[in-house]
Amino acid sequence: MERLINWKDLKDFGKRVLIHLNVSEDDAEHVIDNLVSSNLRGIDSHGVARLQRYVSGIETGYIIPDAQPKITKESAVLANVDGQNGLGQVAGTFGMKLAIEKTRQNGIGFVTVHNSNHFGYAGYYSLMALEHDFLGITMTNAAPLVVPTFGRNALFGTNPIAVAAPTERNKAWVMDFATSVVPRGKLEVYNRLGKNLPDGWATDETGHMTNDPGRVLKNLLDQLGGGILPLGGEGETYGGHKGYGLGVWVDIFCAVLSGSNYGPAVVAKKDGKPNFPRVGHMFLALDPEYFVGSGNFKNTMDNYIELLKNSEKAEGEKRIYVHGEKEFEKQEEREKNGIPLDAKTV
Amino acid sequence: MERLINWKDLKDFGKRVLIHLNVSEDDAEHVIDNLVSSNLRGIDSHGVARLQRYVSGIETGYIIPDAQPKITKESAVLANVDGQNGLGQVAGTFGMKLAIEKTRQNGIGFVTVHNSNHFGYAGYYSLMALEHDFLGITMTNAAPLVVPTFGRNALFGTNPIAVAAPTERNKAWVMDFATSVVPRGKLEVYNRLGKNLPDGWATDETGHMTNDPGRVLKNLLDQLGGGILPLGGEGETYGGHKGYGLGVWVDIFCAVLSGSNYGPAVVAKKDGKPNFPRVGHMFLALDPEYFVGSGNFKNTMDNYIELLKNSEKAEGEKRIYVHGEKEFEKQEEREKNGIPLDAKTV
Numbered sequence: 001m002e003r004l005i006n007w008k009d010l011k012d013f014g015k016r017v018l019i020h021l022n023v024s025e026d027d028a029e030h031v032i033d034n035l036v037s038s039n040l041r042g043i044d045s046h047g048v049a050r051l052q053r054y055v056s057g058i059e060t061g062y063i064i065p066d067a068q069p070k071i072t073k074e075s076a077v078l079a080n081v082d083g084q085n086g087l088g089q090v091a092g093t094f095g096m097k098l099a100i101e102k103t104r105q106n107g108i109g110f111v112t113v114h115n116s117n118h119f120g121y122a123g124y125y126s127l128m129a130l131e132h133d134f135l136g137i138t139m140t141n142a143a144p145l146v147v148p149t150f151g152r153n154a155l156f157g158t159n160p161i162a163v164a165a166p167t168e169r170n171k172a173w174v175m176d177f178a179t180s181v182v183p184r185g186k187l188e189v190y191n192r193l194g195k196n197l198p199d200g201w202a203t204d205e206t207g208h209m210t211n212d213p214g215r216v217l218k219n220l221l222d223q224l225g226g227g228i229l230p231l232g233g234e235g236e237t238y239g240g241h242k243g244y245g246l247g248v249w250v251d252i253f254c255a256v257l258s259g260s261n262y263g264p265a266v267v268a269k270k271d272g273k274p275n276f277p278r279v280g281h282m283f284l285a286l287d288p289e290y291f292v293g294s295g296n297f298k299n300t301m302d303n304y305i306e307l308l309k310n311s312e313k314a315e316g317e318k319r320i321y322v323h324g325e326k327e328f329e330k331q332e333e334r335e336k337n338g339i340p341l342d343a344k345t346v
Numbered sequence: 347m348e349r350l351i352n353w354k355d356l357k358d359f360g361k362r363v364l365i366h367l368n369v370s371e372d373d374a375e376h377v378i379d380n381l382v383s384s385n386l387r388g389i390d391s392h393g394v395a396r397l398q399r400y401v402s403g404i405e406t407g408y409i410i411p412d413a414q415p416k417i418t419k420e421s422a423v424l425a426n427v428d429g430q431n432g433l434g435q436v437a438g439t440f441g442m443k444l445a446i447e448k449t450r451q452n453g454i455g456f457v458t459v460h461n462s463n464h465f466g467y468a469g470y471y472s473l474m475a476l477e478h479d480f481l482g483i484t485m486t487n488a489a490p491l492v493v494p495t496f497g498r499n500a501l502f503g504t505n506p507i508a509v510a511a512p513t514e515r516n517k518a519w520v521m522d523f524a525t526s527v528v529p530r531g532k533l534e535v536y537n538r539l540g541k542n543l544p545d546g547w548a549t550d551e552t553g554h555m556t557n558d559p560g561r562v563l564k565n566l567l568d569q570l571g572g573g574i575l576p577l578g579g580e581g582e583t584y585g586g587h588k589g590y591g592l593g594v595w596v597d598i599f600c601a602v603l604s605g606s607n608y609g610p611a612v613v614a615k616k617d618g619k620p621n622f623p624r625v626g627h628m629f630l631a632l633d634p635e636y637f638v639g640s641g642n643f644k645n646t647m648d649n650y651i652e653l654l655k656n657s658e659k660a661e662g663e664k665r666i667y668v669h670g671e672k673e674f675e676k677q678e679e680r681e682k683n684g685i686p687l688d689a690k691t692v
Binding site: 073075076077078080106107108110112135147148149150151152153155163165173175177179181182198200201203206207208225231232233237238239241242243245246248249251252256257258259262263264286288290291292296297300301304307308311312313314315317319320321322323 | 419421422423424426452453454456458481493494495496497498499501509511519521523525527528544546547549552553554571577578579583584585587588589590591592594595597598602603604605608609610632634636637638642643646647650653654657658659660661663665666667668669
């Protein structure tokens with residue numbers, strides 16, 4: 001049965017779990033703030049339900065609970081950070097803070113992180129840049145789930161991109177999504193409900209489209225071939241090669257550039273044994289003051305957002321959303337009424 | 347009838363046309379090199395067939411043939427450039443050269459350009475970064491052709507993103523595409539051939555999907571509603587909101603940040619009169635030497651490319667392409683055999 005939980009209680013509980021596992025209080029705060037904020041924003045796939053996997057990662061050994069990020073290369077505007085196989089949120093928060101600090105000094109900061117783990121939802125880090133009226137970009141690679149165009153096997157992750165831009169009158173513009181058609185969580189939902197997948201979401205062991213979510217999930221688990229399709233679907237007709245390009249781009253920025261694992265190597269288990277997945281991230285902050293000016297930028301963002309929202313709707317449609325709007329509304333509602341957690345997560 | 351033209355002859359001819367219209371020899375070289383290179387790489391939609399539109403832009407007055415780009419704001423790693431409503435390739439080449447120069451000094455260069463015009467294919471500028479073993483990113487906004495998710499009207503352009511990464515053993519990795527499902531050129535091809543559009547490419551004046559390319563093109567021309575769908579297609583089921591996000595992202599980086607026109611304002615005609623479209627661009631160069639090291643980066647890129655190409659194919663498929671591969675092969679072939687031009691372009 002679903003239960004509504006107060007977000008502060010949820011944070012307290014999760015923090016205690018992590019501290020018990022030898023995570024410092026500060027680091028536990030970074031992790032839990034990210035997970036609960038994901039629930040608040042309605043991204044339950046990246047919420048506290050993930051905590052179980054972090055606990056298991058610490059227990060089996062591929063997440064080192066007290067590892068501290070270390071800068072391995074640095075200039076006034078660039079840096080590469082070694083996450084030392086600790087919690088992804090710890091390395092992620094460190095990475096974006098560093099990018100923001102550089103941006104405060106020089107208008108831009110571009111930071112890569114290697115040897116990290118799952119860092120929660122990507123938008124979290126881009127939102128950090130907004131507090132300083134900066135633009136923020138976040139990317140991360142992830143475990144292989146997505147097939148390249150014309151390929152049979154899942155070779156790279158759902159590799160998300162999150163871009164945030166500050167505003168004044170409206171909520172910030174925050175785009176945050178997997179570069180695959182859908183994240184794995186969606187397949188799991190369809191599987192639980194016994195529903196067929198829409199065409200163009202996933203492939204089976206032949207490398208061609210299937211509507212059977214259970215088959216895709218089982219094949220991925222057993223590495224029998226197939227997986228989720230890149231944004232744009234199967235083949236090139238609907239631009240599947242574009243989504244495939246976006247996924248590889250993320251891998252290049254997060255891992256090839258930082259010296260982390262890329263493609264199919266990003267796995268937490270190898271030959272039956274726990275394995276450091278060595279996830280890679282990328283963080284960029286940018287100060288509009290160095291371009292058109294901060295006030296001017298925010299005002300134009302507001303004008304653009306209002307232009308999109310107020311423009312004519314397609315017949316039968318009531319609303320055009322701008323990116324981030326749904327999540328901010330959800331956050332307001334859930335901060336007031338609580339976060340709904342299913343029985344298993346509770 | 348189609349004719350094969352030697353690329354050098356084509357360049358000479360185009361250059362003479364532009365010089366005749368008061369474009370300096372250097373600037374004419376930038377424009378023609380971009381157009382002919384597009385033809386060589388097989389992107390005929392952005393090749394010399396465009397020259398006619400540049401000539402008409404100069405003649406009607408929205409392209410100033412002898413305008414010179416001017417830096418309006420600059421730091422060691424950032425700059426904003428005023429294209430002064432000149433030829434897009436002149437401002438574009440200036441912008442990427444400036445980003446590269448900053449990267450030579452400080453590892454990164456991020457340059458925006460405002461008050462520009464159509465600059466040809468975006469990949470051209472990202473390829474410039476490769477000559478220095480840098481990564482290159484290029485974005486540009488464009489005339490409104492694409493509808494936001496649930497919207498009725500075309501509010502932003504096909505806003506392309508081009509990313510290039512250097513390699514050693516293989517051809518460079520070059521991703522270059524419109525953030526819509528397809529560029530307008532594809533609709534024109536289907537219309538000429540009297541073929542139905544695939545589902546999910548475009549919408550009509552109701553804001554919903556149509557298979558009639560002629561109707562979409564006519565509606566766009568007459569501003570009756572509808573247009574090309576963002577990558578991911580209609581609605582949110584296939585990720586159409588992701589393509590919509592990518593398109594707006596490009597507008598934010600190219601125009602909101604630089605102080606140029608964005609969204610539906612990027613038009614060369616207003617109230618029946620010629621209008622400066624004030625197109626905006628963005629150029630980023632990045633030196634991997636500041637991260638994992640240049641040699642290391644290129645070697646890992648090669649490994650990744652080979653992993654993708656050599657991985658198992660979907661049943662019935664013979665080849666997995668990596669981004670840029672098709673274009674490099676086409677270039678080799680066309681440099682040898684000539685560029686095929688249709689009768690109208692000849």
